[in-house]
Amino acid sequence: MNKDSLVQFVQRVMPISQLKAEQLAAKFMPMKIERNSYLLKEGKVCHESHFIEKGIVRSYIYDIEGNEVTTAFYTKNTFAADLLSFFKRAPAREYIQAITDCETWFITYEDMQTSFHTIPEFREFGRLNIVNQYGILKERMLSMLQETAEQRYSHLISSSAEIFQDVPLKYIATYLGITDTSLSRIRKEFAKKNTGS
Amino acid sequence: MNKDSLVQFVQRVMPISQLKAEQLAAKFMPMKIERNSYLLKEGKVCHESHFIEKGIVRSYIYDIEGNEVTTAFYTKNTFAADLLSFFKRAPAREYIQAITDCETWFITYEDMQTSFHTIPEFREFGRLNIVNQYGILKERMLSMLQETAEQRYSHLISSSAEIFQDVPLKYIATYLGITDTSLSRIRKEFAKKNTGS
DNA sequence: TTGATTTCTTGCCATTTGCTAAGTGCGAAC
DNA sequence: GTTCGCACTTAGCAAATGGCAAGAAATCAA
Numbered sequence: 504m505n506k507d508s509l510v511q512f513v514q515r516v517m518p519i520s521q522l523k524a525e526q527l528a529a530k531f532m533p534m535k536i537e538r539n540s541y542l543l544k545e546g547k548v549c550h551e552s553h554f555i556e557k558g559i560v561r562s563y564i565y566d567i568e569g570n571e572v573t574t575a576f577y578t579k580n581t582f583a584a585d586l587l588s589f590f591k592r593a594p595a596r597e598y599i600q601a602i603t604d605c606e607t608w609f610i611t612y613e614d615m616q617t618s619f620h621t622i623p624e625f626r627e628f629g630r631l632n633i634v635n636q637y638g639i640l641k642e643r644m645l646s647m648l649q650e651t652a653e654q655r656y657s658h659l660i661s662s663s664a665e666i667f668q669d670v671p672l673k674y675i676a677t678y679l680g681i682t683d684t685s686l687s688r689i690r691k692e693f694a695k696k697n698t699g700s
Numbered sequence: 701m702n703k704d705s706l707v708q709f710v711q712r713v714m715p716i717s718q719l720k721a722e723q724l725a726a727k728f729m730p731m732k733i734e735r736n737s738y739l740l741k742e743g744k745v746c747h748e749s750h751f752i753e754k755g756i757v758r759s760y761i762y763d764i765e766g767n768e769v770t771t772a773f774y775t776k777n778t779f780a781a782d783l784l785s786f787f788k789r790a791p792a793r794e795y796i797q798a799i800t801d802c803e804t805w806f807i808t809y810e811d812m813q814t815s816f817h818t819i820p821e822f823r824e825f826g827r828l829n830i831v832n833q834y835g836i837l838k839e840r841m842l843s844m845l846q847e848t849a850e851q852r853y854s855h856l857i858s859s860s861a862e863i864f865q866d867v868p869l870k871y872i873a874t875y876l877g878i879t880d881t882s883l884s885r886i887r888k889e890f891a892k893k894n895t896g897s
Numbered sequence: 898t899t900g901a902t903t904t905c906t907t908g909c910c911a912t913t914t915g916c917t918a919a920g921t922g923c924g925a926a927c
Numbered sequence: 928g929t930t931c932g933c934a935c936t937t938a939g940c941a942a943a944t945g946g947c948a949a950g951a952a953a954t955c956a957a
Binding site: 690 | 907
């Protein structure tokens with residue numbers, strides 16, 4: 504397992520030399536995570552941010568009635584962490600769980616703080632990463648505001664088809680803000696519409 | 701107009717001495733904004749971040765069908781800006797408009813970058829601010845995933861009653877992800893339920 | 898393999914929300 | 928004061944989604 508994809512990720516986030524990008528990437532350590540194991544549990548402080556090299560991860564919380572609600576999926580070339588807990592050093596409300604076996608590059612909060620102080624580019628990288636997460640969330644917020652469940656499903660399947668290979672549909676349903684029953688119906692309709700084409 | 705509320709805001713975001721907080725606040729300049737005027741228009745890069753001293757601001761975009769969708773309300777003691785445009789120096793998709801006459805303390809991107817380089821506490825303040833915005837958005841995302849429109853309305857009215865004094869209901873409706881028709885019905889039901897108590 | 902468990906689908910009906918259109922009320926402009 | 932425009936409400940019907948329960952399919956463990 505080499506760091507190419509992480510280095511390339513850094514370079515996509517901001518303009519930076521290969522050398523500098525490799526310097527940033529050097530601060531990350533490899534980890535293998537078993538299917539179903541947890542990167543984070545509710546009540547704990549999130550100490551690590553994981554760049555996913557391979558595998559699928561999801562985060563979820565329990566709502567007031569005790570139902571699981573999937574808050575995010577993390578796949579290849581994304582960072583999995585509870586940003587709020589990680590940066591505010593506060594207990595997490597979420598669980599973060601590996602859905603498949605995963606390989607990640609991770610950094611601890613302490614190492615990141617050290618790098619923030621010593622490497623200006625790291626600060627910029629960190630800030631842009633948070634901003635990008637914010638952007639993703641905002642995009643999703645908009646889709647909740649204006650789109651139907653079927654449209655959200657359609658977008659998800661075209662942007663993240665790989666999720667459907669490994670993630671149980673009931674998790675995808677709560678991510679889309681609907682019940683597994685509704686998702687099942689939507690899939691049926693969707694398949695009908697997209698068969699002929 | 702003095703900077704007390706801004707100084708106090710800084711101190712709520714992070715533990716910091718009065719003196720340091722005042723140093724940070726010193727970087728902000730006052731501005732008066734007229735009702736209905738724009739802090740930002742779609743296509744422009746967001747150059748300023750405004751701490752709202754007084755007044756109400758909303759941000760909105762046009763969806764694919766050309767309908768306005770309210771993306772956020774900003775009231776006293778919050779920062780109004782298009783984070784994505786501001787930090788990525790990219791054209792904004794949103795409009796940000798004053799709903800009432802406003803008074804703000806603002807900082808430009810350039811001044812902020814300078815302060816980031818020279819004042820470590822400013823970096824921390826900036827980062828925590830973004831993280832907090834992320835947290836607010838995440839909270840709202842969760843409410844979209846799990847709550848009914850009436851529950852979202854109920855929460856908004858208890859957390860931000862001041863919005864209802866000045867903001868047309870049709871803007872609040874799109875913020876809640878419903879039509880003004882539905883909001884009207886919900887308000888009727890809500891009033892009925894909460895009359896006796 | 899077999900049985901048990903979980904996931905997914907389906908049907909029925911209730912509820913929520915949207916769409917369209919009409920009507921009401923209020924304030925601004927003349 | 929009258930008229931116009933805008934915001935808001937209301938009504939009737941259609942579409943989307945949820946709740947519940949039963950059954951089918953897939954998965955897991957022994």
